[in-house]
Amino acid sequence: MSTPHHNPDENLPDWLRELRRKQSEQAAEDAAEQAAASANASTEANEPAAEQEPDWLAEIRKRHQADGGDSDERALSDTQPNRPFRLDSRPLNIPAFDAEEAAPSDETKARPEWLDEADDEDEIQTESDYASPFGDDIDEAEELEANELPSWLQPPSESSPKTNPFYMGDFDDEPMLTPAEVENAGPLAGLSGVLPAEPEVAKIGRSPVFSTRLEVSESQRRHASVLHTLIASETETREDFASTVKRPARLLNWLMAGAMLLAALLPLLNGQLAAPRPEAQHLPEGAAMFNGIDTLPAGAPVLVVFDVQTALYGEVRAAASPVISHLLDRQARLIFISTQPTGPALAERLLQSDFAQVPLVASNDYISLGYLPGGMAAVRSFASDPRSAPLSAPATFTQPWQRASLQAIQSVDDFALVLLVVSEGEDARMWLEQATPELSKGLMVVSSAQAAPLLRAYLNMQPSIVDGLVAGVSGGAHYERLRAKETFSFIYWDSYSYQLGVAILVILLGGLYGRVIHTPGQANKAKVSA
Amino acid sequence: MISPELLTQIGLLLAAAFTLVTLSYIFGDHPIFRLVLHIFIGAAAGYAGAIAVQDVILPQLVFPAVELAMNGVSAIDTVEFSIRLGLSLLLLTKLSPRTARFGNPATAMLVGVGAALAIGGALQGTLLPQIAASAQTFDLAGFNLALQGGYYGESISIILQGMIALLAMISTLAYFHFGAEGRGKQAPLRNILVDVLAWAGSIFIAITLATLFSGVLFSGMGALTERLDFLRSLITSMGGGG
Numbered sequence: 001m002s003t004p005h006h007n008p009d010e011n012l013p014d015w016l017r018e019l020r021r022k023q024s025e026q027a028a029e030d031a032a033e034q035a036a037a038s039a040n041a042s043t044e045a046n047e048p049a050a051e052q053e054p055d056w057l058a059e060i061r062k063r064h065q066a067d068g069g070d071s072d073e074r075a076l077s078d079t080q081p082n083r084p085f086r087l088d089s090r091p092l093n094i095p096a097f098d099a100e101e102a103a104p105s106d107e108t109k110a111r112p113e114w115l116d117e118a119d120d121e122d123e124i125q126t127e128s129d130y131a132s133p134f135g136d137d138i139d140e141a142e143e144l145e146a147n148e149l150p151s152w153l154q155p156p157s158e159s160s161p162k163t164n165p166f167y168m169g170d171f172d173d174e175p176m177l178t179p180a181e182v183e184n185a186g187p188l189a190g191l192s193g194v195l196p197a198e199p200e201v202a203k204i205g206r207s208p209v210f211s212t213r214l215e216v217s218e219s220q221r222r223h224a225s226v227l228h229t230l231i232a233s234e235t236e237t238r239e240d241f242a243s244t245v246k247r248p249a250r251l252l253n254w255l256m257a258g259a260m261l262l263a264a265l266l267p268l269l270n271g272q273l274a275a276p277r278p279e280a281q282h283l284p285e286g287a288a289m290f291n292g293i294d295t296l297p298a299g300a301p302v303l304v305v306f307d308v309q310t311a312l313y314g315e316v317r318a319a320a321s322p323v324i325s326h327l328l329d330r331q332a333r334l335i336f337i338s339t340q341p342t343g344p345a346l347a348e349r350l351l352q353s354d355f356a357q358v359p360l361v362a363s364n365d366y367i368s369l370g371y372l373p374g375g376m377a378a379v380r381s382f383a384s385d386p387r388s389a390p391l392s393a394p395a396t397f398t399q400p401w402q403r404a405s406l407q408a409i410q411s412v413d414d415f416a417l418v419l420l421v422v423s424e425g426e427d428a429r430m431w432l433e434q435a436t437p438e439l440s441k442g443l444m445v446v447s448s449a450q451a452a453p454l455l456r457a458y459l460n461m462q463p464s465i466v467d468g469l470v471a472g473v474s475g476g477a478h479y480e481r482l483r484a485k486e487t488f489s490f491i492y493w494d495s496y497s498y499q500l501g502v503a504i505l506v507i508l509l510g511g512l513y514g515r516v517i518h519t520p521g522q523a524n525k526a527k528v529s530a
Numbered sequence: 531m532i533s534p535e536l537l538t539q540i541g542l543l544l545a546a547a548f549t550l551v552t553l554s555y556i557f558g559d560h561p562i563f564r565l566v567l568h569i570f571i572g573a574a575a576g577y578a579g580a581i582a583v584q585d586v587i588l589p590q591l592v593f594p595a596v597e598l599a600m601n602g603v604s605a606i607d608t609v610e611f612s613i614r615l616g617l618s619l620l621l622l623t624k625l626s627p628r629t630a631r632f633g634n635p636a637t638a639m640l641v642g643v644g645a646a647l648a649i650g651g652a653l654q655g656t657l658l659p660q661i662a663a664s665a666q667t668f669d670l671a672g673f674n675l676a677l678q679g680g681y682y683g684e685s686i687s688i689i690l691q692g693m694i695a696l697l698a699m700i701s702t703l704a705y706f707h708f709g710a711e712g713r714g715k716q717a718p719l720r721n722i723l724v725d726v727l728a729w730a731g732s733i734f735i736a737i738t739l740a741t742l743f744s745g746v747l748f749s750g751m752g753a754l755t756e757r758l759d760f761l762r763s764l765i766t767s768m769g770g771g772g
Contacts, residue, residue, distance in 0.1 A: 375644070450749040492755050
């Protein structure tokens with residue numbers, strides 16, 4: 001689509017046309033005066049006034065002249081502090097290539113590159129006539145041939161408007177850049193060869209019309225839409241309810257904690273058994289353990305793996321103590337081992353705190369194999385050959401395998417019973433996976449309540465892996481019910497039961513609060529803000 | 531010299547104080563709670579380190595070396611002791627980045643043995659037995675017995691239990707099936723049957739997670755009861771109430 005070519009001055013008002021004409025005449029006169037002045041100044045600058053030079057400058061000049069007459073200009077330039085480098089002073093004519101000059105001498109070979117560059121720069125500066133910033137430049141620019149100019153400095157040819165993608169035909173035909181033209185306005189007034197600004201600004205014409213339609217496929221549009229939705233949802237400001245919820249939430253936390261503490265503490269202080277006891281038929285896995293222990297012969301070696309973490313010792317104690325008590329009543333020979341560094345100490349603490357009066361414990365008729373380092377590999381090694389497993393120092397010093405109760409033990413299957421006492425499900429799984437292949441019968445497990453869901457998957461499998469399970473306070477209380485021997489598990493039971501009741505109440509009331517009271521309030525706020 | 535009884539009393543008092551400070555977290559985080567937390571972590575790490583030195587490094591490595599150097603013989607076989615010493619030294623090279631590559635063989639052995647044991651144990655001890663147990667979802671023998679004995683309610687219960695177990699297994703597996711058929715320019719969509727089963731599976735997964743969470747809650751309640759009983763016993767004993 002072509003646009004009719006016309007003179008833009010036709011559209012200008014008379015006063016603006018008059019002003020343009022005056023500016024052009026004034027600029028031409030100024031350019032002529034400046035050209036004459038700079039020519040005079042350049043001739044004066046080429047004759048160094050020796051009499052005006054200070055002594056130190058004359059000394060420098062003399063020294064440089066002694067080095068060679070060609071270095072006059074360099075000597076002079078050395079005295080100029082940080083003279084600015086101007087693009088318009090750079091010589092644009094390229095000297096003819098001389099092979100001899102191009103070949104580097106020995107001296108130049110030894111010189112670093114940065115020194116050569118500095119010399120080149122000096123040469124450029126000295127070759128220019130900085131005393132006359134305009135006059136010779138103009139002359140040199142006139143002398144330049146068109147093919148020596150860079151493309152962006154060359155005046156546009158007649159075909160340029162067609163080849164220029166931004167040329168819409170509304171501009172006047174005068175070239176965009178004329179090296180000889182002198183700037184006549186603004187801070188660059190008087191300079192030649194500057195890029196013209198005013199004509200661009202003053203030109204009136206229709207702006208080009210570009211298409212804003214993106215060429216994208218439907219799939220790209222859909223992806224962009226998804227991305228836009230994602231970003232929009234991220235940048236959406238949400239109302240901060242923290243300030244409104246903080247205080248009630250903290251108050252609720254205190255209330256819940258107080259209720260739980262009261263529920264736990266009151267039965268302990270009261271000392272009376274009030275909560276209903278667990279029924280025997282509710283935990284068949286506990287009954288299986290009871291039957292397994294109750295049929296043990298007196299003096300049977302029982303391996304007790306005591307893998308209990310310190311933090312859960314209090315809970316595991318409630319479950320393990322009734323079972324250990326049962327084993328001691330059956331006069332079983334207890335052999336303790338642990339893959340936890342704290343395990344042997346905790347096992348010793350359990351025996352001394354709860355069974356110090358039992359003859360087998362009082363007479364130290366039990367064995368601690370100590371800490372079994374090495375994790376899974378050590379468990380496998382111990383299950384394959386217990387006697388060659390690397391046991392810890394107490395076991396080494398006391399030589400446990402030489403004791404009478406362990407004389408018959410050659411493999412892990414020789415133990416009458418293997419009892420795992422664990423606080424973490426993963427510890428139990430390690431023993432179940434690595435030791436059961438060496439066992440012809442299953443293991444018995446005492447665990448914390450949090451490990452119980454994982455361990456229930458191993459109950460009643462074929463082949464047998466876990467034959468009996470007592471988990472948590474409820475498991476301990478149930479086991480004591482089976483034995484008809486109430487000790488501290490029953491004291492714990494009341495406290496545990498009341499805490500459970502409070503927890504259920506809190507969950508129910510919390511759900512009610514969230515659904516009935518809190519959520520509608522938030523919804524109303526959202527409506528108001530909308 | 532402090533007597534053991536006094537040390538025990540000091541230990542009990544410290545334990546009671548630490549318990550109370552830990553419980554004070556109900557009122558929010560504070561510097562004393564953090565101090566106690568750091569003491570717990572430091573004590574646990576220090577104890578584990580001491581056990582490792584006293585029960586493992588000294589009797590398994592240092593004492594045999596000393597014995598070998600002093601007497602020329604050791605309770606441990608020389609070849610086995612050399613292997614222990616060599617692997618230990620190789621592991622020690624991991625302390626410096628420059629020599630760390632020399633420890634790679636020992637580390638590779640540890641990782642390789644651990645991985646082999648874990649995979650073998652999981653297959654043999656967990657996956658295969660549980661797959662076998664899943665294949666016996668319906669207790670057909672029990673069902674026949676109940677049917678022959680006229681216990682129709684029991685027989686229906688066995689069937690229902692089996693069906694629920696089967697549904698739980700299939701729907702949970704369907705929940706983790708993320709395959710979907712492409713529909714040209716429209717978003718891929720799962721098969722409607724898989725979608726329905728996955729919805730049911732999400733319910734069973736939620737029940738499983740709730741069970742695990744309840745186990746953690748039960749453990750916490752048991753631990754809290756034990757700590758409160760400890761405080762009650764201590765106060766009673768200090769008050770002379772026995």
